[in-house]
Amino acid sequence: MQTLSSKDTCTDALILKQLTSKVWNNDPVLFQESRMTLSSDRERIVLIRYIEHYSPGSGQWVEYAYSVPVCEFTQWIMANGELKIEDSEGRPGV
Structure with missing residues (x-):
């Protein structure tokens, strides 16, 4: 198992979800973020x-x-993802 730290990832990330919540005035703030990026070597x-x-x-x-x-x-996406095909004439694929 390979461990990664923030320095092992690219600085550009796609933020998938952010949530900030605070219920009462004296409660601590809860911040959550999910993001996707590439490793610094761009292999992961x-x-x-x-x-x-x-x-x-x-x-x-x-x-x-x-x-x-x-x-x-990429192989997993191609094997398990939903395929959509279009052609240059705008016809849906079979």
């Missing part, structure tokens, strides 16, 4: 989930990073 797709609890007196965060080789991800 990396999905990152970041969670932070923040209050003026303290803050805690954790980041989870899952990765898969680009070639394996």
Whole structure:
């Protein structure tokens, strides 16, 4: 199993989801973010989930990073994804 840190990923990321919530005035802020990026060597797709609890007196965060080789991800998409075919004349494929 390969471990990744933030320095192992590209700075450009596709943000998939962000959520910030605070229920009561004195409650800490909960921030969650999911993003997708490439490893710095561009050989792996990396999905990152970041969670932070923040209050003026303290803050805690954790980041989870899952990765898969680009070639394996591409093969999985082609084997399991929904195929749509169009041609130059605008006709739907068979």
